Amino acid sequence: MTDKTKMRILGLIGGTSWHSTAEYYRNINQSVNDYFGDNTNPPLLLFNLNQSLVHRYQIEDKWEKIADLIVDGGLRLQKAGAESLLLCANTPHKVFEIVEDQLSIPIIHIADATARVIKRQNLSSVCFLGTKFSMEEEFITSRISKYDIDVLVPPDSKTIEELHRIIQKELTYGEIIMSSKKFVLDFIKSMINSGAEGVILGCTEFPLLITQADISIPIFNTTEIHSKAATEYILNLNNK
Template identity: 60%
Template structure:
């Protein structure tokens, strides 16, 4: 089939005398780009929690693949958007099995559409990671594994973790990072945990950036450095909408970008 295709291309180039040399080069380049696309793995994104951070995943993956090929080659990327209002309702009602069912359904739909691997575009859904992965016969890229690798790459031993109250009060993310030999600090004060959660749910998931809320988060981070934090994991994919590396002297581990790059590695077969 490949021999036939390139023979056909050669006949087209030879027979079309009205096509100049530059146009022929562009046609060959287009064929090469198509060939590159065909070699990439298909990744599925389970997003919508929130759609604002899902956009960041989509942008980061496309931009990185573009940069890899040095042109506008886009990855074979599929997106399934969950209903965030329904997810939040199930969280409040403590119906995590219902959230797991939503994620399994999304994963199966993506797989049926051609995705070979999927990832959750958020930290909190990883609370039901094991339950979801058990129901799927293809891999789900875990955000904590990718984050631990990034922390090791910087040579740090102790970091602060910030996220929703679920991921700060429970260890479904932090333990997986700690199992990689990294010490994790999380806020202990309940009022502090509740306020960080409120900022995420009531502001950031709507794409709203409030300056006083940003200052609050920065103060929490600064306080942690006195306890030995060498960096901070933005363990909610909405925090990077508000907190940037220029805001701090310690390294930021943006889980949105880190997880996205793990997705790129799969796409490019690294």
């Protein structure tokens, strides 16, 4: 068992949204509590991004500005003693390489953690739900595909825009609307008919809306998966 005094310090870059960041914080703390069987808490540092500013830069297509915000947070956490970082959402991974190049500590990538879990279940085809940026572009899906996994995304812009709207106009504010849940479930059913063996909740807000009880195929909750990878890092279990 890991020595309680030798846990590694992890920096969290959150705020996109704070609702899902709170889930990361809860998951990691609970996992460490469970590992030790008591109330031992992990050494975590948090830098909270301004989501309103991030959304503005997304709309303006100023991803270099978003990268600057994340790098600033990463450098602050690095200076404060973080030994590794976690970007607590899928979409910020669009600028992963830019951020990684400007920091001297590693970043635990959400796509790598997710792909490894999918491979352990021997699945070859999954559908991916996320923001329009992560569905239209390949900074998450192509990284998962490198593990010989076929990643299906919505085939039409109308579906992509509606999924994106649900995330940014509802879930990031903590609002759960049943008509939106039905829309998402109907889309997942269509993907199952297209051959999907599992579904990646590739936006860290989607688990607020969809659970395993809602569908028949395996759900891959990237918030939980990423949190578990973080816990393994903190406890130095990934090298054992």
